[in-house]
Amino acid sequence: MFKGFSPRTQDFLWGIALNNEKPWFEAHKAEYTEYVKGPLRDLGSDVLERMSETYPGRDWQIHVAGIYRDARRLFGRGPYKDHLWFNIMESGYGRLTSPTFWFYISPAKYGFGMGIYAPAAAQMERYRAAVDANPAPLERLIAGFEKQSMFVFEPVPYAKKKGNHPEPLSSWYSIKSFDLSCDRDFGGELYTPSLKDGITDGYAFLMPYYEYFLAATL
Numbered sequence: 029m030f031k032g033f034s035p036r037t038q039d040f041l042w043g044i045a046l047n048n049e050k051p052w053f054e055a056h057k058a059e060y061t062e063y064v065k066g067p068l069r070d071l072g073s074d075v076l077e078r079m080s081e082t083y084p085g086r087d088w089q090i091h092v093a094g095i096y097r098d099a100r101r102l103f104g105r106g107p108y109k110d111h112l113w114f115n116i117m118e119s120g121y122g123r124l125t126s127p128t129f130w131f132y133i134s135p136a137k138y139g140f141g142m143g144i145y146a147p148a149a150a151q152m153e154r155y156r157a158a159v160d161a162n163p164a165p166l167e168r169l170i171a172g173f174e175k176q177s178m179f180v181f182e183p184v185p186y187a188k189k190k191g192n193h194p195e196p197l198s199s200w201y202s203i204k205s206f207d208l209s210c211d212r213d214f215g216g217e218l219y220t221p222s223l224k225d226g227i228t229d230g231y232a233f234l235m236p237y238y239e240y241f242l243a244a245t246l
Contacts, residue, residue, distance in 0.1 A: 030070040032219045033133065036063040041110055041135040044095075048106025053095075060095065064112065068092060068133065071224060072114040075131070078228045079116060083235075087119035110135060116231075118242075125151065127241045129231050138218055140227045141179060142234040143207035144241065151245040152204065156190065158244040159201055163193065169237055170196055173208070178230060182207040208234055 040059045043052065053060070069092055076090045092114045097107055111134035115123050124146040131140040144151075159166055173181065174196070183203040190202040200206075210230060217223050 029221075030067060030074045030224055031221055032223065033067050034063055034219060035215075037067065037133070038135060038214050040064055041133070044106075044108050045110035045135050048108050048110065050107065053108055064133075065095070068112055068114065071131070071227075072116075074224045075114075075227055075231075076116060078224065079129075079231065082228070082232070088116055089119050091115045091117075091123055121242070126245070127238045129234070129238070131227060133218075134214075136214055137211050138214060139209055139211035140230055141207055141209035142231070142238050143182075143209070144205050144245070147205055147245060154246070155241070155244045156201060159193075159197070160191070163197060165240060166200060167197055169240060170200055173237070176233070178210050179208045179234070180210070182209055208237060 036059060040056060040063055043056060044060075047053075072090050072092050076088055079088045080086075093109065093112050095108050095112065097105065097109055111132055113130055113132035116129040117123055117126060121127075125144070125148055127142060127144050129140075129142050132138060173179070181200070183199060183206045185199075186202050186204060189198070191198065193201050212218075217226055
């Protein structure tokens, strides 16, 4: 059961960000386990359980990131991640290519949301075709999104604009990928068990967007 992160969590994350090497990590591995790895897994487990209760009949799965970077992709960086996360998605869909709920924690911030990280070009072509055929469902979702203040739309647009839709539909149409994200400064609710409630409430708001993009990109 998730009991909250702590200032010691932030201490470790700043520490590994500034001392990204094996001797420092080995000397502080117990702190990582107690203040980062354990709480992150507990939070993910609680959120996954709430998702399964709220949306029965769906096979929700979770992926919790480990601290070790892929040795093949260091690109001059240290061997450890200084931010960690989990993803929640339905079984049978790609974690990187399909809509996914996520949570992350870093030295200065934390956040949660939903998005598609790396969809195939064909998926986004299907999405644009769905919008062209009937823009009204997405327009209603956009209108609802613009009335709230928790999440921010963070698109990765094409260099050359696609389509000829008016704003704001155009900004949601001509995208390679996107996130609907809520970012917050480290502290506050992060230190309390109620964090899981804030995350699951946020996911509930995002569920219609998840369902739309899942159907449109299949």
